[in-house]
Amino acid sequence: MRGGLSATPIRGLVTAAVLAFGAATAAQLALGAAASAVDESRRLDAAAPAKLLARLPALPRRFAADVLWVRAIQSYGYHRQGDMCFDSMRSHFEALTQVDPDFEQAYTFGALVMAQDAGDPESGIALLQRGMNRLPDRWRLPFETGFIYYVVQGDARRGARYFDLASTMPGAPEYTQHFAAYTYMLGGRQDLAKAFWAELLENSESVAVKRLAAEALGRIEELERKGQRMQGFSARGPLEIVA
Amino acid sequence: MTSLTVARGTLLECLRDRVLYLPVIFVIFLLFGSVFLGSLSLGEMERLAVDFGVMGITFFSLLTAVFLGIGWSYQGVTRRTAYALLARPVSRRSVLWGSFLGLVVIQLVSLVLMGSSWALILRLAHVELQAIHWMSLALLFVEILLVTALAFFLSTVASPAVAGATTVVLVLAGYGSRSLLDLAEQTSGRMVQGIAQVGYYAIPCLSNFYPAELGYTAAGGPAGAGLWAAFYGVAYAVGLITCAAAVFSRRELA
Numbered sequence: 184m185r186g187g188l189s190a191t192p193i194r195g196l197v198t199a200a201v202l203a204f205g206a207a208t209a210a211q212l213a214l215g216a217a218a219s220a221v222d223e224s225r226r227l228d229a230a231a232p233a234k235l236l237a238r239l240p241a242l243p244r245r246f247a248a249d250v251l252w253v254r255a256i257q258s259y260g261y262h263r264q265g266d267m268c269f270d271s272m273r274s275h276f277e278a279l280t281q282v283d284p285d286f287e288q289a290y291t292f293g294a295l296v297m298a299q300d301a302g303d304p305e306s307g308i309a310l311l312q313r314g315m316n317r318l319p320d321r322w323r324l325p326f327e328t329g330f331i332y333y334v335v336q337g338d339a340r341r342g343a344r345y346f347d348l349a350s351t352m353p354g355a356p357e358y359t360q361h362f363a364a365y366t367y368m369l370g371g372r373q374d375l376a377k378a379f380w381a382e383l384l385e386n387s388e389s390v391a392v393k394r395l396a397a398e399a400l401g402r403i404e405e406l407e408r409k410g411q412r413m414q415g416f417s418a419r420g421p422l423e424i425v426a
Numbered sequence: 427m428t429s430l431t432v433a434r435g436t437l438l439e440c441l442r443d444r445v446l447y448l449p450v451i452f453v454i455f456l457l458f459g460s461v462f463l464g465s466l467s468l469g470e471m472e473r474l475a476v477d478f479g480v481m482g483i484t485f486f487s488l489l490t491a492v493f494l495g496i497g498w499s500y501q502g503v504t505r506r507t508a509y510a511l512l513a514r515p516v517s518r519r520s521v522l523w524g525s526f527l528g529l530v531v532i533q534l535v536s537l538v539l540m541g542s543s544w545a546l547i548l549r550l551a552h553v554e555l556q557a558i559h560w561m562s563l564a565l566l567f568v569e570i571l572l573v574t575a576l577a578f579f580l581s582t583v584a585s586p587a588v589a590g591a592t593t594v595v596l597v598l599a600g601y602g603s604r605s606l607l608d609l610a611e612q613t614s615g616r617m618v619q620g621i622a623q624v625g626y627y628a629i630p631c632l633s634n635f636y637p638a639e640l641g642y643t644a645a646g647g648p649a650g651a652g653l654w655a656a657f658y659g660v661a662y663a664v665g666l667i668t669c670a671a672a673v674f675s676r677r678e679l680a
Contacts, residue, residue: 238605239601240601240602240632240633240636240639241633241636241638241639242480242481242484242636242638243481243601245477245638246477246478246481249467249470249473249474249477249478252467252470252474253463253466253467253474256466256467256468288469288470292468292469
């Protein structure tokens, strides 16, 4: 009696459970096929309720910003592997920085994507300006603004101003000074470029940088002797100035 | 028989009921998941792993606090398990304080388990926790204390279902209670201002228990604010449990 009563119902229940889970898996497969036919960008690029999320208390607001960040990265990857259309990036990063205005990487990465991939450097710079207003002591924000002005827009003068600003901020690495020096030279501000190179020559701990600075200073002085000025922007980059 | 004996009994009962096993195991899985998600986040692994950890631990701790708080009334009064205790020479006040203490200790154990797993998992992912993260966990414990006390108090004055729903509503309101001060500043009506201000002080302000809300960053923050927040939470919880003891000592038990 013991064996007959306990074994048969359990076997039946296990079979029923296996069948039920099998049916659920089959249904999920069918649903998965239907879902893959839907345009994924509609889900990824749907507007986030940024104003509402920005009113949440600190912990869930930061968590919401993290989710928006992962979503923005997903959307970027999706478009990069597919249609190369990055129009939605602006709304992603604007919503993200509205929800968490202290998310530095959202400003820098968002601006770069807007400027380089979406071909909209003005929006990228505007995003960085908002970041600089909010986080005035972060060197990466002016540095990247300078980078977009110089590399994307070909405006060495403006780029130099922002590289200069970045180089004065706490924690800024030495290469911000190199960029400032190069772009001042390219923008025709040899006086400022000379000051930067002299500073690097005197204070840099790197022998290579000291050599670079000495060469650049020599080149500027040679130009000054000839009464010439270094003008214009070079698409090949700043290193050619000392080549 | 003292409150401490009752606390020990509550603690053993919780362990026997395996109340916390599932949340703790779930959170540990979530913490592993957060590191995995962080690795997909383009340079923001540290931020995501830390934030998801804090969020997961907070959410499950508060959920547990609500359920344990109202569960005491359900177990003890509705299912009459406290009656055996009350038949002994022990005051109702001691039963209530002891039960509360037992629940707090079990939640402390759970928080320590989750927190140490979190630190270990992050360490394996080469992420170092900073002082502000440890401060978050310490203040979370005070928050758990307060939410458990709130659920405890409400469960002495209402049925478990009503107490549970009211606790959840008050917890949500407690996160946004600072908006009441904004409302009081923005409105010109004196009555609305008065109601908003009373509401602000009456509802437990749970945003006090988040270092970022107190002005703390990784670099530091206002001296003493964390201690004031802890003092606020403990004082509020003691007030609630005292009220609960007063209600419970006069309650008619059928």
